[in-house]
Amino acid sequence: MAMMTKKLPDKTVERLSQYRRTLMEYLNTGRQHIYSHELASLLHITSVQVRRDIMLIGYSGTLRKGYDVRELINLIGRIIDIDKGMKVAVVGVGNLGSAIINYYSGKQSNISMVAAFDIDPEKIHRVYAGVNCFHVHQLREIIRQQDIDIAIVTVPPSVAIQIAEELVMSGIKGILNYTPTRINVPTHIYLEEYDMITSLEKVAYFVKKQKTTP
Amino acid sequence: MAMMTKKLPDKTVERLSQYRRTLMEYLNTGRQHIYSHELASLLHITSVQVRRDIMLIGYSGTLRKGYDVRELINLIGRIIDIDKGMKVAVVGVGNLGSAIINYYSGKQSNISMVAAFDIDPEKIHRVYAGVNCFHVHQLREIIRQQDIDIAIVTVPPSVAIQIAEELVMSGIKGILNYTPTRINVPTHIYLEEYDMITSLEKVAYFVKKQKTTP
DNA sequence: GTAACATTGTTAAAAAAATAACAATCAAAT
DNA sequence: ATTTGATTGTTATTTTTTTAACAATGTTAC
Numbered sequence: 001m002a003m004m005t006k007k008l009p010d011k012t013v014e015r016l017s018q019y020r021r022t023l024m025e026y027l028n029t030g031r032q033h034i035y036s037h038e039l040a041s042l043l044h045i046t047s048v049q050v051r052r053d054i055m056l057i058g059y060s061g062t063l064r065k066g067y068d069v070r071e072l073i074n075l076i077g078r079i080i081d082i083d084k085g086m087k088v089a090v091v092g093v094g095n096l097g098s099a100i101i102n103y104y105s106g107k108q109s110n111i112s113m114v115a116a117f118d119i120d121p122e123k124i125h126r127v128y129a130g131v132n133c134f135h136v137h138q139l140r141e142i143i144r145q146q147d148i149d150i151a152i153v154t155v156p157p158s159v160a161i162q163i164a165e166e167l168v169m170s171g172i173k174g175i176l177n178y179t180p181t182r183i184n185v186p187t188h189i190y191l192e193e194y195d196m197i198t199s200l201e202k203v204a205y206f207v208k209k210q211k212t213t214p
Numbered sequence: 215m216a217m218m219t220k221k222l223p224d225k226t227v228e229r230l231s232q233y234r235r236t237l238m239e240y241l242n243t244g245r246q247h248i249y250s251h252e253l254a255s256l257l258h259i260t261s262v263q264v265r266r267d268i269m270l271i272g273y274s275g276t277l278r279k280g281y282d283v284r285e286l287i288n289l290i291g292r293i294i295d296i297d298k299g300m301k302v303a304v305v306g307v308g309n310l311g312s313a314i315i316n317y318y319s320g321k322q323s324n325i326s327m328v329a330a331f332d333i334d335p336e337k338i339h340r341v342y343a344g345v346n347c348f349h350v351h352q353l354r355e356i357i358r359q360q361d362i363d364i365a366i367v368t369v370p371p372s373v374a375i376q377i378a379e380e381l382v383m384s385g386i387k388g389i390l391n392y393t394p395t396r397i398n399v400p401t402h403i404y405l406e407e408y409d410m411i412t413s414l415e416k417v418a419y420f421v422k423k424q425k426t427t428p
Numbered sequence: 429g430t431a432a433c434a435t436t437g438t439t440a441a442a443a444a445a446a447t448a449a450c451a452a453t454c455a456a457a458t
Numbered sequence: 459a460t461t462t463g464a465t466t467g468t469t470a471t472t473t474t475t476t477t478a479a480c481a482a483t484g485t486t487a488c
Contacts, residue, residue, distance in 0.1 A: 017415040099309035174421035201231040207388040
């Protein structure tokens with residue numbers, strides 16, 4: 001009954017999300033159990049890391065059979081899912097925004113995509129993979145009304161800051177920023193930023209290194 | 215003359231890429247110098263971290279004026295850029311692939327987008343933001359011919375593994391995988407994977423935590 | 429000219445994350 | 459029955475990353 005509230009390491013949370021999806025995929029093979037090293041190799045990490053993460057969430061596998069896949073999926077869900085579900089909106093329905101809407105629309109999970117925003121009249125009032133698109137003018141109103149928790153920002157870089165301000169005022173609780181523009185939000189809002197250019201330059205750097213220092 | 219070859223920390227490399235872009239943006243303000251704490255606040259990190267990273271690449275600012283922005287940009291370029299430039303291809307010209315092509319096409323840097331691949335006849339032989347689209351059948355041939363170094367994979371999850379195999383055989387040196395499917399490549403190929411679903415679930419987890427433990 | 433101050437550069441410490449080490453357990457084989 | 463072997467669970471160690479501490483430096487104000 002007493003819910004585990006000790007906080008998990010950042011990286012463990014990320015991996016748990018990946019474990020779950022990998023395990024759901026794995027169920028298609030028909031197997032009910034999985035060994036730590038199997039799960040590890042599916043994710044390119046070590047088996048120790050898998051076992052350690054699983055230990056941290058308090059699950060135990062059976063010794064000779066490994067982990068019960070369904071049980072593990074369910075437990076991870078209890079840890080990282082939100083009881084009443086979490087609502088997400090995408091701001092900016094360009095290529096990236098559309099890609100994200102499509103990505104998530106398929107998956108059934110406790111996270112639901114409930115609105116999209118743009119300024120292009122062509123896009124407003126259209127429905128993308130089941131998600132309604134509204135004008136950005138309505139952003140504050142709709143986020144309040146529908147009690148949306150998280151916004152994914154995929155607008156052009158030049159307007160990112162302005163959108164962030166709108167989101168802050170709308171009472172959003174978390175932001176996932178995919179624009180290359182860095183935004184500022186109060187500390188009570190959880191902010192995660194990802195920059196594709198950085199990732200590519202990182203790959204380039206290490207490819208280069210590999211070439212020079214074999 | 216002797217090039218610095220000691221290897222920089224992973225995270226430092228990522229930040230250097232971000233510093234550079236932030237600094238280029240910063241030049242528009244007309245200012246020639248920047249303090250560590252200014253750059254830090256633009257990126258939501260600490261000034262110590264900025265100074266430490268800059269120390270690691272062997273640059274020195276002036277004491278009262280901070281860092282010379284142009285000099286710093288140039289030095290970062292000499293560190294993370296590739297002498298002869300690096301060629302990139304995008305495999306999968308869906309929404310995400312298109313978004314990425316557009317992203318990079320604007321920037322001028324040592325990384326150049328030189329080809330795209332898809333299987334949709336509608337897309338093949340079209341030009342996206344200056345980038346030619348070819349049929350995946352030609353992938354190996356073109357990567358070899360044009361000596362392409364890095365591939366960004368944005369195909370549907372179901373074909374990711376197959377594409378990865380093609381890429382390995384084509385002699386690619388680095389892969390940036392944006393599909394939720396984990397792929398396997400030999401160790402001599404640098405692989406970076408990013409999964410948007412994981413990021414969203416991470417944000418959801420911490421938003422939830424914030425709510426329960428204030 | 430000198431005191432006060434803000435800033436850099438660098439070493440030291442702390443924190444976070446990954447890895448290693450290994451005892452415990454149980455199934456299967458002999 | 460006993461040994462062998464494979465696997466888990468957990469503590470210890472190492473590595474990586476971040477943060478703190480602080481001396482050095484030069485600019486500005488007085």
